[in-house]
Amino acid sequence: MYSQRLNKIRTYLLQFIYLATAVSVGFQAWREILMPEGTWDPIYGVTYSVWAAYALLMLLGIRYPYKLLPLMVLQFLYKLIWVVGVYYPLYTSGKPAGEELFLSWRVAILVELIVIPWGHFYTSYIKGFLKKSAIKTQTSG
Template sequence: MPVNPFVRFFTPDPRHEGVRPVQLWGLRLFYFLMLVFVAPSAWRGLLTHAGAWDPVRAVAIAVWATYPALALFGLFRPLRWLPLMFFTIGYKTIWLAFVAWPLWRVDMLWGTPTGDVAGSFLALPLLAAVVPWGYAWRMYFAWPRKVVNR
C-alpha cells in the first residue's frame, strides 16, 4: 500500500539522518527569504554609501550583506548550513531581548523604526520550529561518542 505523500513529508527521513522533509523545505524557505529580503537592502547600503563609514555601522551592514549571501549555499545543502540559522536565531533573539523588550515594556516600541525591525523579527518562532534540533544537537553540540573496538 503506497504511503500518503503528506504523511511522508512529516516523517523522519533516514536519508537525511532522521530530519523530516518539512524541516528541510522550511530551512530552504528561510534561506530563500534571507536572499530575497535581506541581501538587496544590505548590498544596496554597501554599494551606494558615500563618505566615511561609521565603523560599527559598517560592520553591521557587512554582516547583513554576508549572511544572506551564504544562504545561497543553504538552498542546496540546508543541513550543512544550519549554523547560519543558529546565527540568525541568536542575533534576532539577542536584539529582541536587549533592544525591543525594554521599549515594549514601557509601551514605546510600536510605531517607531525599532518597532518596524521588531515586527520583522516576529517570525523567529517559525524559524526555530523548522530547525531540526535533535539533529543539531547530535551534529554540533553533543560530544562525539567513543567507538569501542571489540
C-alpha cells in the first residue's frame, strides 16, 4: 500500500517536471523561433531548435512518464555536467558567471535526483543494453 502511494506520488512529480520543463523551455524556445530578433548564427539557431523539439517531447512525458525517462535523465545529466564542467571552474577561478542559473539548477538537480526512479531506469534501459553488449562481445570474439 505504501509502495503504491509512493509510486503514485513519484509519477505525479515526474509528470509535473515534464510539464514545467515543456512550458518553461518551450515558451522561451518557441518565442525565439517564431519572433526572432534579426538573423541567427547557425549554432544559435540549432540550440533553439533542439530546445523547441525537447519541449515538445517533454509534453509526451506527461502521458508516458516512465517510457520517456531518458529525457528526464538527459535533463539531469546536462545540468550536472554544466555545474561540474562550466560553473565550478569559473567559480574557482574567481570569475563567477551564471550564478542565477546555478542557484536554480542545484535545486533542480536535487529534485531530479530524488524523483527519477533510478532502479526502473536501470532495469528498463541500462540492464538490457549491457546484456546485449555482453552477448555481442561473446559472439564476435
